[in-house]
Amino acid sequence: MPERRVTRAATFDLAVAAGLWGGMYVVSAETFAAIPPATLSLLRLALGVGILAVVTRLRGHSLGWHRAPHGAVLQAGLAVAASMLLQFGGTALTSAVEGSIVTMATPVFVLVFGRLIEGVAVPRRAVGGIGLAAAGVVALSLRTGVDAATFGAGDAATHLLGVAMLIGAGATWALFSSFGRPVVAAIGARAAVTLCAGMSIPLLLPFVAAEIALVGIDLTAATSPMALAAILYLGLGSTAIGWSSWYRGYAAAPPRLAAGALFLQPLVAATLGVGLLHEAIDGGLLLGALLLLGGVALISFESAGSTKRRRVRS
Secondary structure: OOOOOOOHHHHHHHHHHHHHHHHHHHHHHHHOOOOOHHHHHHHHHHHHHHHHHHHHHHOOOOOOOOOOOHHHHHHHHHHHHHHHHHHHHHHHHOOHHHHHHHHHHHHHHHHHHHHHHHOOOOOOHHHHHHHHHHHHHHHHHOOOOOOOOOOOOOOHHHHHHHHHHHHHHHHHHHHHHHHHHHHHHHHOHHHHHHHHHHHHHHHHHHHHHHHHHHHOOOHHHHOOHHHHHHHHHHHHHHHHHHHHHHHHHHHHOOHHHHHHHOOHHHHHHHHHHHHHOOOOOOHHHHHHHHHHHHHHHHHHOOOHHHHHOOOOOO
16 A cells, blocks of 8 residues: 555545534534434435545446455445444434534544554554543533533433444444455445445434334434435535545545544534534543644644655555
8 A cells, every 4th residue: 555644635524524524413413303313323324425426426436346355345335334323313313513522533533443453653642632532522421511402312321332332433433444445445435425325325224213213303304404414415415425534535644643633523513513503512522632632642743744654564
């Protein structure tokens, strides 16, 4: 595989993806009343994969299944399914702002899995960053005084479960990125995302069936203009465009650039969540966010020279 370098194109791709995902938390949090989390995840993936498949065909390209490493596609598909369920489920139990902040732990897992799966060395300073980020996650998990206006269920156990699910979403998303990189190298970003995300769709069907059987769904609310617009944003923006941009940028750039770009995610989510949804930001959230983002900063902003001296082992 070629050396991964910091370039304007890779920076732009990663920034676009992070910005779209920041908006995703707000859009999804506002839509759960009409469409429950697993069902919304399935609709998002189905629309996103459909758009990517159509664009690929219109451009006269093949999805490249015969050239793709099938084992990596299956692994990435499993990671996508798990990440989507944990991400939307965790956001439903917390808030859009906290969801975007907690999943900022993703860069920790990006570096860990980058080392274990891709052979990318972890800088010494990242050890301190991982510890600081872990402290931030603990602070967010132990927040008190959470009221029902901020979270769908106000008890501490439910809130802790939501935080744990969001951490799991960050970990499985990092796995998705690492497992998918050889697929991107073999067939390109758009085809790789289409195959990997498409592989996850049948895996979500049992969870959707169970969710509808247990909690039901209001078809009138689910087909309202606002709900349909949300599905369009999630499928086209945060999935088709966001994932293609992320994979293209992640495959070309070192993990530290991907980690740094993710800072845009909570910034966009906090701006929209507070401004549009009137979500509260208390002292506990700020403390946890500062610790977590400080840790990610230590992890992300290593010297460019040290990155250029490292090469990824294929």
